[in-house]
Amino acid sequence: ITSLIANLLSGAKLPQFVASAQDRIELAYLNPQPNDTITRFDYETHLAQLYAHPPTWPDNTKGISTLRLTLKLRPTGLLSGLRGAVEEHIDIVDYPGEWLLDLGLMDKSYEEWSKDVLHRMANRSFGADYVNALPAKLPPSRRWCQSHGLICWRPLAQTSE
Numbered sequence: 001i002t003s004l005i006a007n008l009l010s011g012a013k014l015p016q017f018v019a020s021a022q023d024r025i026e027l028a029y030l031n032p033q034p035n036d037t038i039t040r041f042d043y044e045t046h047l048a049q050l051y052a053h054p055p056t057w058p059d060n061t062k063g064i065s066t067l068r069l070t071l072k073l074r075p076t077g078l079l080s081g082l083r084g085a086v087e088e089h090i091d092i093v094d095y096p097g098e099w100l101l102d103l104g105l106m107d108k109s110y111e112e113w114s115k116d117v118l119h120r121m122a123n124r125s126f127g128a129d130y131v132n133a134l135p136a137k138l139p140p141s142r143r144w145c146q147s148h149g150l151i152c153w154r155p156l157a158q159t160s161e
Helices: 002-010 043-051 098-105 110-122 125-133 140-147
Strands: 025-031 065-073 086-094
Touching (some): 002 025, 002 065
Antiparallel strands (some): 025 065, 065 086
């Protein structure tokens, strides 16, 4: 959930998400959830755990929580030029029990999992270019951001620490 939200908010290309693959997403943002009696999914804390130094897995889901993500989409079709962008809400529900999907992660640290994923990506045509383009080390500005608990969404200019 955290990865999906972070990718949509940052404008990343998600080829399996039709609106993203068609480059129709003009804007993505978090909105207040429609039912405030249900706990809000703590996206910011989960993201901070993934960006921590060293990164750690977000805490296990303890109860039902929701988050509303709103997408501003360019319309499609014959008359799409006559209409403005439309807003679509995605209500995400997190609940205990999805751990079955995570069984393969239980005995791995975030670092071990990351190395495994990069290794698998390097052996696939769609991932090899990405893996080969990764810097051996993070640029100083990104290290500085992470050491101060800040999230760096885009590569920062190479500046001295």
